[in-house]
Amino acid sequence: MTHIQTTTHLKAFRYRLRPTRAQEAALNEQLRLCRNLYNSALQERRDAYRKAGKTVTGYDQMKYLTEIKAALPEYKGSTPRCFRTFSSGWIRRSKPSSGA
Incomplete structure (x- = not known):
């Protein structure tokens, strides 16, 4: 009897962003706000849990x-x-890209 093995292949697409300086500043500001919001929520x-369980x-x-x-x-x-x-752990799973 033969065993048929099934595999699933996932496609991934990678897009390189080339924002203008103004767009980059806006993206960095949004990232900063999201990071602050996440850190505050995590601290809460x-x-x-520590104070009241x-x-x-x-x-x-x-x-x-x-x-x-x-x-x-x-x-x-x-x-x-x-x-x-941020709460789903995207930041923890993402790795900085190496190279240019």
Whole structure:
């Protein structure tokens, strides 16, 4: 009896961005805001667990994004996707590219 092995192949596409200086500055600012938001959320989770033994989920924290956007005008253009991307561990999994 023969055994048929199935394999799945995933295609990946890589695009090189060539932003203008203004676009690069805007992208860096968005990245900075997302990074700050993620670090603050992570600190809140750690503090809640250490102080009260309470687990705070990302969805619990996303409920407060509208309040954050109202209180901090620089976050008005940010989307919940920014928070989801960081909370999913994208930064931990991504590796800096080598070369040019």
